[in-house]
Amino acid sequence: MARLNENFLKLKAGYLFPEIGRRVSAFVAANPDAKVIRLGIGDVTEPLPPAVTAAMHKAVDEMAERSSFRGYGPEQGYDFLRDKIAQHDYQRRGCNVQADEIFVSDGSKCDTGNILDVFDLSNTVAVQDPVYPVYVDTNVMVGRTGAADAQGRYAGLTYLPCTAENNFTPALPEQRVDLIYLCYPNNPTGAVASRETLQTWVNYARENNSLILFDAAYEAFIQDESIPRSIFEIDGAREVAIEFRSFSKNAGFTGTRCAFTVVPKDLQAQTASGETKPLHPLWNRRHCTKFNGVPYIIQRGAEAVYSTEGQQQTGDLVKFYMENAALLRAGLTAAGIEVFGGENAPYIWLKTPGGATSWDFFDRLLNDAHLVGTPGSGFGASGEGYFRLSAFNSRANVEEAVERIQRLLK
Numbered sequence: 001m002a003r004l005n006e007n008f009l010k011l012k013a014g015y016l017f018p019e020i021g022r023r024v025s026a027f028v029a030a031n032p033d034a035k036v037i038r039l040g041i042g043d044v045t046e047p048l049p050p051a052v053t054a055a056m057h058k059a060v061d062e063m064a065e066r067s068s069f070r071g072y073g074p075e076q077g078y079d080f081l082r083d084k085i086a087q088h089d090y091q092r093r094g095c096n097v098q099a100d101e102i103f104v105s106d107g108s109k110c111d112t113g114n115i116l117d118v119f120d121l122s123n124t125v126a127v128q129d130p131v132y133p134v135y136v137d138t139n140v141m142v143g144r145t146g147a148a149d150a151q152g153r154y155a156g157l158t159y160l161p162c163t164a165e166n167n168f169t170p171a172l173p174e175q176r177v178d179l180i181y182l183c184y185p186n187n188p189t190g191a192v193a194s195r196e197t198l199q200t201w202v203n204y205a206r207e208n209n210s211l212i213l214f215d216a217a218y219e220a221f222i223q224d225e226s227i228p229r230s231i232f233e234i235d236g237a238r239e240v241a242i243e244f245r246s247f248s249k250n251a252g253f254t255g256t257r258c259a260f261t262v263v264p265k266d267l268q269a270q271t272a273s274g275e276t277k278p279l280h281p282l283w284n285r286r287h288c289t290k291f292n293g294v295p296y297i298i299q300r301g302a303e304a305v306y307s308t309e310g311q312q313q314t315g316d317l318v319k320f321y322m323e324n325a326a327l328l329r330a331g332l333t334a335a336g337i338e339v340f341g342g343e344n345a346p347y348i349w350l351k352t353p354g355g356a357t358s359w360d361f362f363d364r365l366l367n368d369a370h371l372v373g374t375p376g377s378g379f380g381a382s383g384e385g386y387f388r389l390s391a392f393n394s395r396a397n398v399e400e401a402v403e404r405i406q407r408l409l410k
Helices: 006-010 016-030 050-063 079-093 108-118 133-142 195-208 280-290 296-304 308-334 358-369 395-408
Strands: 102-105 125-129 157-161 179-183 211-215 241-246 259-262 268-270 276-278 339-341 347-351 386-390
Touching (some): 016 358, 050 296, 050 308, 102 108, 102 280, 108 211, 108 241, 108 280, 125 133, 276 280, 308 339, 308 347, 358 386, 358 395
Parallel strands (some): 125 179, 179 211, 211 241
Antiparallel strands (some): 241 259, 268 276, 339 347, 347 386
16 A cells, blocks of 8 residues: 655644635535625735736737647746846846746745755754745645644744734744745735845855745735845845745736746755755756646736736736725724734734634634634744734725624724
8 A cells, every 4th residue: 555645644734724715615504695705815806917818818819820839838937938027026126136047837835835845854944933834834744844732833843933022023043044934025914024134134044054935925015115025135145045926916817827936046055965056957957847837828928917018007906905905904903903014015914802812713703794814823823813814805895894893893
């Protein structure tokens, strides 16, 4: 009989969002007439920008002609998209990132898990707490951790608490670590990192021969121009960082799937014998071996994001969701709830009222207000007593959700 990878059996209960889905499905089955508003999973609600769909339509027509048909494309992504990403997202902001350091993929979620393929299990890992669950769960799956304790913290990982008391800015690890996951703008707390904060992390990584895995999937939502949008705006980052980005939230690609990862050619890691090797060719080999590339039609749509029309339209989408976030912030504050985030990120991070646990507040919102959010404890032990609401929804739903919460807490 085939033997299991028993590391999967260490995972707590189930991935956070399927557990939410299970509870919501049970509620809907028992209350079929309830109008449930979902502000939990960070899925977009507005349609793709017209510039994107026009480009996709044109690409579909190309696929119908022998002369312009395309089969397998380059696994790393087509040059027309990689060049646009390099120029617009990096070089325009003074970052030394070249097109051949960009790897187009089907999602940052996938890449933040897949990147572990090129790192040895002996590496020590630090994660922010609360944290996007994928970072932790994929380390559990590959066998880097022990079992979880009663609070859900896994042996073998270094947790960096992010709470209101430290302004959701974690302290540097007390002991040296090899890999550091940083997410800014942060999911779930909505916090951002100043240039000084990121420089501190880059300096730590350089001094300790560590490597930063920097998730910038929400960079488009930064409203404060003093906040860096990329780790590569920071001096020395090319030597110590990999960056993950996505078209999912700014351009509505959650259902069409397109993202990218930047692996600088300067970046190196050690073999067991102490020899240094560049990571770029290793990730390239992994990418080519296990991935066939994002479809041509999708990449043409992503390229259109960088057109004049695409920039205007995606900017309008970001503005729309951030207006939703402002409505949530104002409405919750008026209801007497302590609120964080929502100013440079599409997530509202709030203290659960009355000292309720995260899951108790989830159940109360669902059962009494027919609203779905995300329990903070699902993101880690330091998320207990907090709750996340997403600004990704229609304006009417957001306004109604605010009214329901205010009525609930009167």
